[in-house]
Amino acid sequence: MTESAETGPAMAAPTRIVRRGRMSRAWRVLRKAPPTAWFGMIVIALYLFTAIFAPVLAPYPETELVGGAFEPWGGAFILGTDQLGRDMLSRLIYGARNSVGIAFMTTLLSFLLGSALGLTAAITRGWIDQVLSRAVDVLMSIPQLIFALVLLSIMGSSIVNLVLIIAVLDSTRVFRLSRSVAQGVVVMDYVEAARLRGEKLPWIMRREILPNIMAPLVAEFGLRFCFVFLTISALSFLGLGIQPPTADWGSMVRDNAALITYGDVTPLLPAGAIALLTVAMNFVVDWFLHKTSGLRE
């Protein structure tokens, strides 16, 4: 944002010119966001709220059997009970914590790994770059879900294995992106200057390159989160991801799928919860990409 762009809409509130911090600048950008982006941000905020306050919001504990199997909606159980007699609504609420939390951790891990290696490859070039890039090429030539299935069959399904496997497989995409955007920055004079005055690799990475490639990385984080979330949900749905009794949306769909044939929409709720979050995230990322690319041109 340039200074001249900010003076335009500021006329309505002249007193705010005195102190215009980060918050008011952020608000200025947010106000111009399209309705789809607003919708996305509100949905994400609601999910975060649910995840954080799950124990307060949920009427019953996560894994306790509180009623008969497959009880209908209404009465003591607002959304009925699942195949073992656990409260559906409570498990949906806890699912926000488990499913989203695990996907978030995985994405974070894959970003730490992928961007660190990507930046290293872009800065050092030479044989390190060659080796890493070829390794990533090979890893990416196998469909991710298939590779994850092979590894899970060998290591067995547990949350730690799941997070590690998906994070490593997904970091290949982060590696490619961060390497290619960093390559544009590495050739700049200020990086060369930092290198000449003897700065070490981690310092150059953090202070000179990372701030300049933040925008595409943040957008990619949103997209990768969606992808990781969908992959883990798919694995859980296949019965190979997050294991019972942990409440997880993917496995909840699988466990209650039989209800569909009786015209009951209950199994669609956790599936819809997954879809809603990814749609919301995509809307926000779409807007963010539009915004950042528009500013650069």
Added chain:
Amino acid sequence: MNPVLKTVLQRLGLGIATLFVVSIIISLTIQMLPGDFAKAVLGQSATPETVAAFQKEIGLDRHPVVRYMDWISGVVRGDFGESYASAGSLAGHRRLVADMIGPRLLNTLFLASAAALIAVPLSLFLGVMAALYRNSIFDRLVNVVSLTAISSPEFFLAYILIMFLAVKFPIFVSLASISPGMPFLDRLYVIALPTLTLVLVIVAQMMRMTRAAIINLLASPYIEMSRLKGAKPLQIILRHALPNAWAPIVNVIALNLAYLVVGVVVVEVVFTYPGIGQLMVDAVSKRDLPVVQGCALVFAATYILLNLLADVVTIVSNPRLLHPR
């Protein structure tokens, strides 16, 4: 040598090399087996002798290179080894992995090609229309719907389709069970819903890329020229923009067909369709490694092949490469 032929041959070589490395990786993953694996397969009651015999049989006592050579030389002859399900059983009937994969692979290819035959023309049509009427209500509607379809898990779309098209309005069946002697039309009817799910997922992606590829070109000077000379919008897109947009579009089509390979896994499980995806999921939960490895190799080979095809078509459809100056 002709530059096109040379590039194509280079890509082919690269593809074969990739497949080779991938087969090594798939084979080497067995090296990471945890120690209690034999017990996990044979059951907790397995005696030490059975465990030792089992470990010998799957070749854990041999050098990885030797084991890989054994496996890969079998694979190229169409022998993927034996399923562990037979190793554990005392009855002694042997199940060959190749016999398990073969018929199921055909089923999966049938499902995937049915989806592709519908999805490719449909997405081209929708993409061209969205580019033609860009920023109209139609364009925005298609945009939001396709974004939603892309972001939803396949099983969500699948169950919604089951809910409406098989339960509320029983037009189709929700179980896609096909048997060998089934007439062709019956097969098509039975796989209607899984096909529709796959179509929904890949049309969204392909249509968006088609639209983007065409709109990207609409800013170029030669399009401006044709517009100034008075060509109609549809004509500009079909005659001038589309031929140059083929390369990215074909690339996306191939990528999505490759994606189909993965997408079928979930869809097959939802509709209990007897395809290779379901076989693999079953094998993973039973930790039946030879079957998992065989399926993974088939999936990876299909994926690499389709990507290779995309590369080749992109090269061949590039006018600048075909008519070198």
